[in-house]
Structures are given as C-alpha cells and as structure tokens.
Amino acid sequence: xxxMERSTALGSREVTLKEVARVAGVHISTASRxxxxxxxxxISAATxxxxxxxxxxxxxxxxxxxxxLKRRRTTSIGVVVSDLENPFVGPLIRGIVTSVEARxxxxxxxxxxxxxxxxxxxxDHLVSRRxxxxxxxxxxxxxxxxxxxxxxxxxxxxxxxxxxxGADLPSVTNDDxxxxxxxxxHLAELGHEVVAQLCGPPDIRSFxxxxxxxxxxAAASALVxxxxxxxxxxxxxxxxxxxxxxxxxxxxxxxTGIFAHNDLLAIGAMDxxxxxxxxxxxxxxxxxxxxxxxxxxxxxxxTSVRLPGEEIGRLAAELAVAAxxxxxxxxxAISLDVTLVVRGSSGPxxxxxxxxx
Amino acid sequence: xxxMERSTALGSREVTLKEVARVAGVHISTASRxxxxxxxxxISAATxxxxxxxxxxxxxxxxxxxxxLKRRRTTSIGVVVSDLENPFVGPLIRGIVTSVEARxxxxxxxxxxxxxxxxxxxxDHLVSRRxxxxxxxxxxxxxxxxxxxxxxxxxxxxxxxxxxxGADLPSVTNDDxxxxxxxxxHLAELGHEVVAQLCGPPDIRSFxxxxxxxxxxAAASALVxxxxxxxxxxxxxxxxxxxxxxxxxxxxxxxTGIFAHNDLLAIGAMDxxxxxxxxxxxxxxxxxxxxxxxxxxxxxxxTSVRLPGEEIGRLAAELAVAAxxxxxxxxxAISLDVTLVVRGSSGPxxxxxxxxx
DNA sequence: CTGTTAGCGCGTTCAC
DNA sequence: GTGAACGCGCTAACAG
Numbered sequence: 235x236x237x238m239e240r241s242t243a244l245g246s247r248e249v250t251l252k253e254v255a256r257v258a259g260v261h262i263s264t265a266s267r268x269x270x271x272x273x274x275x276x277i278s279a280a281t282x283x284x285x286x287x288x289x290x291x292x293x294x295x296x297x298x299x300x301x302x303l304k305r306r307r308t309t310s311i312g313v314v315v316s317d318l319e320n321p322f323v324g325p326l327i328r329g330i331v332t333s334v335e336a337r338x339x340x341x342x343x344x345x346x347x348x349x350x351x352x353x354x355x356x357x358d359h360l361v362s363r364r365x366x367x368x369x370x371x372x373x374x375x376x377x378x379x380x381x382x383x384x385x386x387x388x389x390x391x392x393x394x395x396x397x398x399x400g401a402d403l404p405s406v407t408n409d410d411x412x413x414x415x416x417x418x419x420h421l422a423e424l425g426h427e428v429v430a431q432l433c434g435p436p437d438i439r440s441f442x443x444x445x446x447x448x449x450x451x452a453a454a455s456a457l458v459x460x461x462x463x464x465x466x467x468x469x470x471x472x473x474x475x476x477x478x479x480x481x482x483x484x485x486x487x488x489x490t491g492i493f494a495h496n497d498l499l500a501i502g503a504m505d506x507x508x509x510x511x512x513x514x515x516x517x518x519x520x521x522x523x524x525x526x527x528x529x530x531x532x533x534x535x536x537t538s539v540r541l542p543g544e545e546i547g548r549l550a551a552e553l554a555v556a557a558x559x560x561x562x563x564x565x566x567a568i569s570l571d572v573t574l575v576v577r578g579s580s581g582p583x584x585x586x587x588x589x590x591x
Numbered sequence: 592x593x594x595m596e597r598s599t600a601l602g603s604r605e606v607t608l609k610e611v612a613r614v615a616g617v618h619i620s621t622a623s624r625x626x627x628x629x630x631x632x633x634i635s636a637a638t639x640x641x642x643x644x645x646x647x648x649x650x651x652x653x654x655x656x657x658x659x660l661k662r663r664r665t666t667s668i669g670v671v672v673s674d675l676e677n678p679f680v681g682p683l684i685r686g687i688v689t690s691v692e693a694r695x696x697x698x699x700x701x702x703x704x705x706x707x708x709x710x711x712x713x714x715d716h717l718v719s720r721r722x723x724x725x726x727x728x729x730x731x732x733x734x735x736x737x738x739x740x741x742x743x744x745x746x747x748x749x750x751x752x753x754x755x756x757g758a759d760l761p762s763v764t765n766d767d768x769x770x771x772x773x774x775x776x777h778l779a780e781l782g783h784e785v786v787a788q789l790c791g792p793p794d795i796r797s798f799x800x801x802x803x804x805x806x807x808x809a810a811a812s813a814l815v816x817x818x819x820x821x822x823x824x825x826x827x828x829x830x831x832x833x834x835x836x837x838x839x840x841x842x843x844x845x846x847t848g849i850f851a852h853n854d855l856l857a858i859g860a861m862d863x864x865x866x867x868x869x870x871x872x873x874x875x876x877x878x879x880x881x882x883x884x885x886x887x888x889x890x891x892x893x894t895s896v897r898l899p900g901e902e903i904g905r906l907a908a909e910l911a912v913a914a915x916x917x918x919x920x921x922x923x924a925i926s927l928d929v930t931l932v933v934r935g936s937s938g939p940x941x942x943x944x945x946x947x948x
Numbered sequence: 949c950t951g952t953t954a955g956c957g958c959g960t961t962c963a964c
Numbered sequence: 965g966t967g968a969a970c971g972c973g974c975t976a977a978c979a980g
Binding site for chain 2: 248293295296297298299300302303308310318319321323324325327328331340341342343344345355356358359361362363364383386387388501504505527528531532533534535
C-alpha cells in the first residue's frame with residue numbers, strides 16, 4: 235500500500251542498458267557485467283545490487299537482437315515441420331521443448347507445408363535470425379543441395395524423422411524398413427491376400443523406405459499387391475481419401491488390406507472406404523503410421539506403427555545442443571525402433587467373396 | 592558442365608555485406624541499397640546487377656539480427672499458444688500464416704503449457720527478440736498485469752480466442768456466451784434433465800463465459816445441474832477423464848448430458864464414460880467445444896460448438912499487422928459467432944431409469 | 949548516382 | 965572494481 239509502486243516503466247518505449255546504468259549511477263559496461271552472472275563476481279556486491287534494482291525497477295529487458303549481434307548466439311532453436319495440423323508433431327515438439335528449456339533455449343516453430351519454396355524461405359529466415367540450431371522434420375530428398383548450402387553458414391541442422399540421402403547431417407530417424415515390414419506381416423497374418431499401399435510423396439525418404447519394405451515383403455509372401463502408381467502430394471486426410479478412391483476404383487481383385495504411409499492418409503482412407511459402402515475392418519483393414527495422439531479414439535481405433543514422437547524430439551534436441559556446443563563433432567545418426575499397435579481398424583480378411591461367377 | 596560452378600561459398604562461415612561490396616567493387620552502403628528493392632532504383636542498373644551477382648555468388652544472406660537492430664523491425668510475428676497438441680491450433684496458425692506471409696512475415700510459434708512462468712518467459716523472449724507483434728491464445732485473467740507491462744515495450748499484442756478483462760488489447764474472440772447456451776439448449780431439446788459441465792481453468796475468460804452461460808440457462812430451463820466444483824488444471828484429455836470420473840462418482844441423480852469446455856476434455860469424458868461401463872450417447876451425451884479437426888472422426892463423432900479457427904487466426908493476424916503499421920490506433924475487439932455441429936456423441940436422454948426403487 | 953559518417957544496443961577488450 | 969573505447973553487420977542520414 236505504502237509507496238509500493240509497481241513501476242514497469244509505463245510510457246517508456248523500451249528501456250536500454252544505458253538508462254539502467256545512468257539510474258544506477260555507474261558506467262554502462264559496469265551495468266552489463268553486473269547483470270551477467272558470468273561476470274558479476276568482478277563487481278562489488280553493493281554495485282551489483284544497485285544495478286539489479288535499477289534494472290528491475292525500470293523493467294529492463296535485454297535486447298536479444300543487439301546481444302545476438304555481439305555474442306553470435308541467440309539461445310533459440312528453430313524447428314521446421316511440414317504441417318502443424320498433423321497431430322504427430324505435438325509430442326515431437328514437446329520432446330524438443332522439454333529437452334532444451336532447462337538450458338535456456340526457446341523453441342521457434344515454423345511450417346513448410348511440404349512446399350519446397352516455403353521450406354527454403356523459412357530455413358533462410360531462421361538462419362538469418364541466427365537461431366543457434368535448426369531441427370527439421372520436413373526435409374525432402376530434393377532438398378539435399380539446399381541443406382548442404384545451409385550447413386556452410388555454420389548453423390547446425392538436425393534431421394528428425396525424415397532423413398536425406400547424401401546430406402551428412404545429424405539425424406534421428408526410425409527404422410522405417412522395419413515399420414513397413416511390421417505392417418505387411420500384420421496384414422498377412424490376418425489372412426489378407428490382396429493388399430495395397432497409400433503412398434506418401436516419393437521424394438521423402440521415410441515414405442520410400444516404408445513402401446519398399448512393405449512391397450518387398452508382400453512379394454516374398456506371395457501376396458497380390460494392388461498399390462496404385464499415384465502417390466500423395468502431401469500426407470493429409472484429403473490425399474488419403476483421393477488415393478483410396480483411386481485404389482477402390484481399380485476393380486477386382488480389390489485389396490482387403492491397406493497400408494497408409496501415415497495416420498492422416500489412413501483417416502482419409504477410412505472416409506473413402508465408408509463412402510464406398512464398405513466397412514472397416516469388415517471389408518477392408520487399414521494400418522496407419524506414426525500412432526499420433528487421438529488415433530486410438532477414432533472410429534474404428536486405428537491400427538498403427540508407432541513412432542516414439544516425444545523421444546525423437548528429445549534426441550534431436552540433444553543432437554542440436556551437442557552441435558551448438560561443438561560444431562566440429564562428426565554428425566551422429568540415431569535410428570529408433572518402431573512397434574505395431576494393433577487396434578480395431580484391422581481384422582481378419584473377409585471370406586473369399588463370390589469369385590468371377 | 593562448362594565452368595558452371597555451383598558456388599555456395601563452401602567453407603566460408605558467414606558472408607557479410609562488406610564482402611559482397613568488396614567483390615562487387617563498390618562501397619558497402621551502395622551494396623546495401625542495391626540489394627534493397629526500396630532503394631535500388633537510385634543505383635545504376637549495371638551496379639545493381641554486379642552487386643546482385645556477387646551476393647548470390649557468395650551466398651550472401653542478410654543478417655536479420657543486425658538489420659533488426661538498425662531497422663527496429665524483424666518481419667516476424669510471434670505466436671504463443673497454450674498447447675500445440677490441441678488440434679484446434681492447427682487451423683488457427685494456418686490462418687495466421689496464410690494471412691501474413693504475403694507481407695513477408697514469418698511466424699514463430701511457442702507454447703506456454705498454460706503455465707504462468709513459461710508464458711511470461713516466452714513472451715519476454717519474443718519481445719526481446721523484437722518480433723514485430725505477438726498473437727496469443729494462451730492468456731489467463733491473471734496475466735493482465737503481465738500483458739500491460741509488455742504493451743509498454745511497444746510490441747503490439749493481439750489476443751485470440753481468450754480475452755482478458757482489463758487488458759485493453761486488440762482481440763479476436765468468439766461469442767462464448769452464445770456457445771454455452773447452444774450447448775445447453777441442444778441437451779435440453781434432447782430431453783436431458785440432469786446435466787453437468789466439465790469446466791476448464793477458472794481464470795480463463797472463455798471457459799468462464801461458456802460455463803456461466805450454460806449454468807444460467809440450465810437454471811432457467813429448470814434442469815438439474817450436477818456440475819462439480821473441481822475444474823481442469825489444463826484443458827487436456829487427461830483432465831477431462833479425471834473430471835468425468837469425479838462427476839460419475841457423485842451418485843444419483845447422475846447427469847445424462849455433459850458439456851465439456853473443449854474437445855480434449857470431451858474426449859477424456861468419453862474415455863471415463865466407457866470405463867465406467869456406460870455408453871455414449873446411449874447413457875450419456877457429450878458436447879465439446881472448438882470442433883477441432885478430426886473430432887468428426889471420433890468414436891462416436893463428437894457433437895461440438897464450432898469456432899472458425901482459421902478465420903480467427905486470419906483476423907488476429909490482420910489486427911497484428913494493423914497494429915504494426917499504426918501502433919497508435921485504438922485496439923479493435925472482434926467477436927465471431929459460433930455454431931453447433933451435431934454429431935453422434937449426443938442423443939436423446941435415456942428413459943428414466945429405475946427410480947429410488 | 950555513389951561514398952562518408954554515424955550509430956542501433958550490447959559485450960568485450962584493455963587500461964587505470 | 966570500474967571506466968573508456970571499439971566493433972558486431974547493417975541502414976540511414978548527409979554530402980558530393
């Protein structure tokens with residue numbers, strides 16, 4: 235009540251270190267040192283106290299832009315994802331954030347929409363803003379050159395989920411070959427003899443790996459593979475719907491086991507299945523990929539290959555921090571294992587229906 | 592093949608404007624102007640060409656940090672959301688991005704987890720990094736002081752979804768009073784006589800509004816309101832589950848109509864309902880809020896009050912840009928209408944079951 | 949049309 | 965223990 239004035243420097247535009255120094259009655263560089271835990275021990279306790287008080291009274295907020303210019307470090311990490319609407323990115327980003335926040339980093343997230351232009355632009359901006367490192371899950375194979383170019387700027391780049399052939403970067407991926415195989419084996423065990431994939435963009439490594447593994451094992455298991463040529467322009471629900479419609483329009487033999495390259499595609503596939511008057515899993519079984527949050531609540535609950543999203547984020551963040559602290563170290567490539575989570579969207583193959591007639 | 596050298600300045604750490612100028616054989620400020628579309632007309636076409644070539648040859652990337660220090664503008668907009676795992680933020684951010692990208696802004700997203708500390712820290716960092724404006728959907732009533740303090744720094748702040756009493760800021764909200772009423776009316780029309788709410792944190796304006804409107808109309812409609820005292824610590828699936836368990840543990844009369852303050856809470860409520868051996872919508876109807884992506888694919892599909900997420904984002908972005916361009920303009924408060932989307936999670940009230948006996 | 953000069957806010961020498 | 969001076973990379977006056 236007394237003279238308690240919550241002075242947050244009302245009215246003032248932005249209080250600078252110079253003003254803090256003036257109010258505290260010391261030189262600007264003394265103020266700088268007093269406020270910096272690394273150097274404050276050189277300053278008398280009394281002065282430190284005075285400066286601290288002045289700073290908080292005035293509502294001083296160090297200018298990270300100016301500081302960054304000097305220190306060449308901004309204590310921030312840029313993250314580029316392809317699509318924030320993909321529920322899988324939630325856990326991933328959470329993993330990154332919780333991993334680096336203790337070290338004082340702030341995480342800046344950006345979207346690429348899987349468009350090359352935007353990806354390049356956003357990366358550029360992040361580098362220009364001098365983030366200390368970049369983590370991206372949005373890389374395409376065709377971005378190899380782009381990434382190599384960025385590396386030369388000195389900003390560490392970490393690849394998560396999607397690797398890139400020929401880019402010698404630290405990465406945290408998952409065993410997509412194993413994942414594709416898990417999906418196929420699951421469908422095979424359920425008795426499906428005609429299967430098909432809903433493929434993600436062909437210039438994204440992880441989709442290619444999943445697809446190839448699935449196809450090879452399908453062949454090895456002597457299953458009929460009715461995968462269409464067409465691939466998704468982007469891994470979204472809408473594209474999943476489109477591909478599934480195409481697949482169903484293929485005529486006999488119609489696949490009863492579907493492997494969608496990610497959960498969103500799988501959801502689109504469910505839509506198309508229903509729209510075609512078919513039941514899931516009664517007529518067609520669907521397996522997704524990622525095991526994103528909420529897919530266990532879908533109708534029906536989605537069988538999916540699980541990626542440890544949060545852990546991928548955590549590890550990618552650690553690689554990023556390591557690269558910041560020692561930019562010369564050789565890039566590490568971590569590959570995590572995946573597991574299959576069986577739920578309601580996959581079931582036994584329907585009994586062979588009225589053959590030719 | 593010839594001499595085509597894809598020189599991206601390999602090896603060089605970071606190429607500066609000074610080097611570009613040196614290579615082009617001009618003064619640094621001439622180079623600066625040549626590269627700036629605003630000023631390049633003052634420079635001879637030949638020189639512009641030479642500088643441009645030198646810049647691209649060297650792989651010059653303007654240092655936004657330095658530029659920001661000088662220009663006091665960074666062409667970036669900070670966004671603070673409470674929880675990236677909430678599927679509702681997807682459309683919202685998309686709305687922001689698509690709205691401002693044409694003007695050259697980059698959007699930097701950050702999470703607060705609905706924790707006051709983190710919220711303050713993140714806002715601070717964003718201001719320190721000199722984003723040109725901040726849009727947040729994560730404000731609590733108790734943040735009024737904090738926000739007022741930030742305003743004095745000169746960084747425009749726009750409130751989206753969640754308003755804050757007493758903070759005279761530009762805002763884009765939705766008519767939560769109407770929303771709460773829509774939910775109640777829907778349940779009442781279905782014949783539910785005992786209802787209950789699963790409430791979001793009580794210091795968040797939009798939840799309070801929804802709740803109050805629902806409660807008042809429930810009273811006016813002479814329904815029994817069995818809403819528990821307890822509120823969610825954060826609007827998540829887990830909290831929804833907890834609140835629903837509490838509600839079901841209340842004993843008779845048990846509510847048959849549930850209004851969850853957002854979709855995640857509603858999903859948690861579905862979990863708890865099933866776990867208690869009850870059916871949705873057979874025994875209990877559930878209405879959510881937000882109509883986030885994918886809730887139409889849930890089992891059962893969620894009835895929900897729809898917010899125009901992308902439009903909220905778009906409008907918030909426009910307010911932000913307006914504030915950047917004219918910081919003195921009076922803050923505009925936009926309120927959007929909401930609608931109810933009826934799906935499978937709500938149905939007729941079950942016939943009165945075995946009364947006392 | 950182009951070069952000169954100054955300084956954004958801060959951290960860091962190097963003196964005293 | 966503290967002050968003085970310089971420069972990070974860039975843009976914006978002011979010459980000429």
